Amino acid sequence: MEPTTLNFKAQARDALADEPLRSALSHLSGNVGRGRDAAIAALPEFDALRDRAVEIKNHTLANLDFYLEKFEEKVNESGGHVHWCRDPEEAREKVLELCQSVDAKSVTKGKSMISEEMELNPFLEENGITPVETDLGEYIIQLAGETPSHIIAPAIHKTKDQVSDLFHKHHQALGKMERLSEGEDLVAEARDILRDKYLAADVGITGANFLISETGSTVIVTNEGNGDLTQMLPKMHIVLASLEKVVPNLDDVATLLRVLARSASGQEMSVYTTFSTGPRRADDPDGPDAFHVILLDNGRSEMLGTEIQDILRCIRCGACFAHCPVYSSIGGHAYGWVYSGPMGAALTPALIGVEQGHHLPSASPICGRCEEVCPMRIPLPKLFRHWRERAFEQKVYGARVRFAQNIWGWAARHPRIYRLAGRIAANMLSRPSGRFRWLPFAGGWTKSRDFPAATGTTFADQWRAKRGSRS
């Protein structure tokens, strides 16, 4: 997908004015969106598990070559194949080649963000293969011709009404004439239609939440069971995964699973956690005849050992999305590329470059809620600051912004001048009414809200007067 990240500001403005979008996003603050609290309260060991989860990922990343090679060895041993791909182009060529090797006409797909990175669907279509998304959210946006706006709830930007319209429009050709309005009926209709697609598919493509080095298994976590039907009915199962999904062994996966579902939806465990190892065995009555894993790098190998390595710990639970004031206001599409929300703001500049992606980490109040809820303790605000510094160094900000930042930076390094300027500003910005409707150089702020007036002396002066005591 061609990034539109540079249009972030305009896209965010449009999103704020989009009534159906705001209505759809309002559900994020409900039980499924923020359900983690109760599930975490019921597990006293949650914080210990979190610490261990961080340790597992850090250890794996520090030895990534070893665990990937061992994973490959185990996949081979179980009769599967691993394909290392440097970039999205190479990965989708490989998928096409595999599909063509079994004369595939139609392909069912489980949810995969790596597939979005690869822009796999349009590529398969161009080559005469029909991809069918089977995760309900992905299916909805495929009908709408859109991309996911959330890593685990891809159609979160759609209202039920919009889904009704979409189904009505697209399902009539399949003999479903009635426009349904109840969520339950919509789910049942999609179930019915996708049944046939599963059965007709030649290849099933899924993503992976984890790859296990000890056994050569790939793991998917779903609530719908679509990923299971996708992989067990066709003759070939292709798994799309990026390098950092690998973990050493089954016991480590247990720890990661224990923090994943609780953080994602507040469930004790997602409905289906599925481990796939190689193709079907000689005696198995069902399952795929062939098993292939696409291992995509796409810039990850270069993130290792740098300040942004921490984002590679991400297990894509989505907790940071539900707790982000920015994401909750504008949704995912405004971000302009595959990944949105706090994790997307930290990851995107690494994958598409800071020149393209710099608005995303800038659009954060650094309130820290994302870091607080992250099961993998990823220091997201620190990563945002990292990108802001890189953006400043690489001069991607406009001259005006850089001028202002330079002045501020200079003042901040001269405490006397900084304090003096602070006092002058506090004086000038005090006002009996308590607010400003308009301020020079702050039109962007005062256009949509009042600027609060300063009251009393500066923080530094109060701090001094009270000698650092709070009362």
Add this chain to the structure above:
Amino acid sequence: MTAGNSRAATSRAEVLGKIRKSLQRDAPLSETPSESGVNPVPARAQLPDAERLELFVRYAEASQASVTRIKGGENVPKAVADFLAGQNLAPKIRVAPELDQIPWEQAPLLEAEFGKADPEDAVGVTGAYCALAETGTIMMISGEDRPSTLTMLPETHVVVLRADQVVGGLQDGWSRLREDFGEGQMPRTAIFVTGPSRTGDIELTMFLGAHGPRRLHIILVEDD
């Protein structure tokens, strides 16, 4: 070596080379890197027998599975027939071959066929590999007499579970696998099932029966 193969080899070498460069490592490690961390096991995954069974039932029901507790394996056919009747479902079942020792003929109305699931099968009846008290989860594995499709295709999944199959938590499931299959070995498919299929993809409201079974019913068989 064909052109495709040599390109694949190049990509592999390049990706691994970049990783090693970033990790400032000249050559592959010769042995497994040491790591001293221990994966914590929640206390509730380590309960004594009786409590473990209660916890399993509690969490299974919380996940919206239904549970019937019966005494003695010979009563399974009746329990299945009763459940289907209670749900107004036709007494026609597709049974995993692993359960062919159960005296199905004792429930005369039950029409039992064995084997993997057909798309038309409405009810699948299977055993389980084991079950996890920790989260009310059923562990299913694929094998000669355990078709995976029975877990996923039919609208109703009935699981026949012996009480002694209920273990504490995930790590006990791994221990069993390691014992049965050997260190580092897995069956083709292992599915951990916690409740019936659902989706939150329409306005983050949960609806049951997305693609997998709409109903998950567990018949928990205790000794006489």
